[in-house]
Amino acid sequence: MAVKIRLARLGSKKRPFYRVVAIDGQRKREGRALDYLGYYNPMTDPAQIKIDLEKVKYWFDKGAKPTETVVSLLRKIGFYKEK
Numbered sequence: 001m002a003v004k005i006r007l008a009r010l011g012s013k014k015r016p017f018y019r020v021v022a023i024d025g026q027r028k029r030e031g032r033a034l035d036y037l038g039y040y041n042p043m044t045d046p047a048q049i050k051i052d053l054e055k056v057k058y059w060f061d062k063g064a065k066p067t068e069t070v071v072s073l074l075r076k077i078g079f080y081k082e083k
Contacts, residue, residue: 002026003064005056007040008033017041020051020070022059035059040073049073 002025009030011017018040021033037059038051056079066074074080 003034003059003062005037005059005064005066005070007067007069011043015043017043020073022055022064049077051077051079053079 003022004025005020005022007018008021008023009016009018019033020037020040022035022037023031023033035055037055039048040050041048051073056074066080071080
């Protein structure tokens with residue numbers, strides 16, 4: 001099972017709200033997640049990003065791979081450094 005850390009879209013039409021989730025890579029975008037790691041709200045100014053870094057570290061240790069969007073969010077909060 002290849003675990004991904006990615007965004008799951010919530011919210012209504014034209015009002016997106018995203019959860020950061022750890023999920024099996026084969027599941028749908030809104031499929032059942034293994035763990036909820038935080039959220040991202042792009043509709044506020046500035047955008048709200050709340051991610052539990054301890055859970056992210058746990059899933060990285062388990063071999064989870066983040067998507068490009070999640071990497072950019074982790075960089076914004078200072079967790080994921082440039083290589």
